[in-house]
Amino acid sequence: MSGMGNLSGKTVLVTGASSGIGRATALAFAREGARVAVCARREERLTGLEPELKKAGAAAVLLFTLDVSNRAAVEKALNGLPSEWNTIDVLVNNAGLSRGLTKVYEDDPQNWEEMIDTNVKGLLYVTRTVVPGMVERGRGHVINMGSTAGYMTYANGAVYCATKAAEKAISEGLKIDLMGTAVRVTSIDPGMVESEFSEVRFRGDKERAEKVYQNITPLQPEDIADAIVWAASRPAHVNIHTVVMTTIDQANSVVFHRHS
Numbered sequence: 001m002s003g004m005g006n007l008s009g010k011t012v013l014v015t016g017a018s019s020g021i022g023r024a025t026a027l028a029f030a031r032e033g034a035r036v037a038v039c040a041r042r043e044e045r046l047t048g049l050e051p052e053l054k055k056a057g058a059a060a061v062l063l064f065t066l067d068v069s070n071r072a073a074v075e076k077a078l079n080g081l082p083s084e085w086n087t088i089d090v091l092v093n094n095a096g097l098s099r100g101l102t103k104v105y106e107d108d109p110q111n112w113e114e115m116i117d118t119n120v121k122g123l124l125y126v127t128r129t130v131v132p133g134m135v136e137r138g139r140g141h142v143i144n145m146g147s148t149a150g151y152m153t154y155a156n157g158a159v160y161c162a163t164k165a166a167e168k169a170i171s172e173g174l175k176i177d178l179m180g181t182a183v184r185v186t187s188i189d190p191g192m193v194e195s196e197f198s199e200v201r202f203r204g205d206k207e208r209a210e211k212v213y214q215n216i217t218p219l220q221p222e223d224i225a226d227a228i229v230w231a232a233s234r235p236a237h238v239n240i241h242t243v244v245m246t247t248i249d250q251a252n253s254v255v256f257h258r259h260s
């Protein structure tokens with residue numbers, strides 16, 4: 001979906017842009033002629049993405065490594081952005097992960113720390129640092145990555161689902177907090193998307209990760225990027241609250257159709 005028009009020259013920050021949905025989103029904004037800032041922990045991935053963003057049409061590109069779960073690092077990186085990058089128009093809070101698929105009473109608490117620190121606290125740290133400038137400038141848009149997991153808990157996924165339920169509550173609350181300002185808040189809530197998500201969840205077990213997407217037509221990262229760019233390119237008075245989207249083979253976070 002290109003040619004939305006009003007994103008040309010806008011400054012966009014995408015967290016977790018080294019892979020999957022974040023990467024596709026950065027490229028989609030580049031195709032709209034936006035100025036695209038990308039961050040994640042893996043620097044070499046971002047370096048590889050840079051020429052692609054330029055080729056896609058980005059008006060300018062900035063990349064920096066950032067662990068969103070490190071509050072001091074978030075504040076330092078985002079408060080220290082070069083002056084031509086510190087007026088962020090669109091923030092895409094995409095960085096996130098799942099760890100393990102296990103019963104709560106048997107799980108390794110380290111998995112919970114990682115998910116809560118990244119998906120909930122990381123999102124809050126970035127939001128807290130970027131949104132005051134948006135309020136001051138009288139424009140801005142926060143787009144958070146939610147999930148169908150935030151609407152209905154699936155087996156062995158209690159804590160991941162809890163982080164996405166938290167994202168939903170934070171998006172709703174932030175929207176209320178921003179009443180009277182021109183800053184918009186959107187939650188993009190996909191079902192199954194084919195990315196490195198499952199490989200990260202199963203800590204590199206590719207075989208197990210592949211099974212997740214077997215005999216099903218999953219959403220692709222580009223499908224989510226489309227929705228994000230669409231929400232960002234509505235007229236300034238239109239706030240898209242949520243976009244809940246799944247593949248045709250998925251009804252909610254527990255009902256799937258596997259092709260035989």
Ligand code: NAP
Binds near residue numbers: 015189
């Ligand atoms: P992915 O391919 O694994 O990408 C996740 C991205 O997040 C990577 O770029 C990763 O980069 C980054 N990230 C993880 N922890 C980070 C941290 N502490 N600091 C900075 N960046 C971090 O998975 P994805 O599917 O694109 O996931 C993106 C978002 O979509 C997540 O919030 C996820 O919960 C959500 N989501 C995914 C699905 C799905 O089925 N795939 C469905 C609904 C929602 P580094 O490792 O380089 O830091």
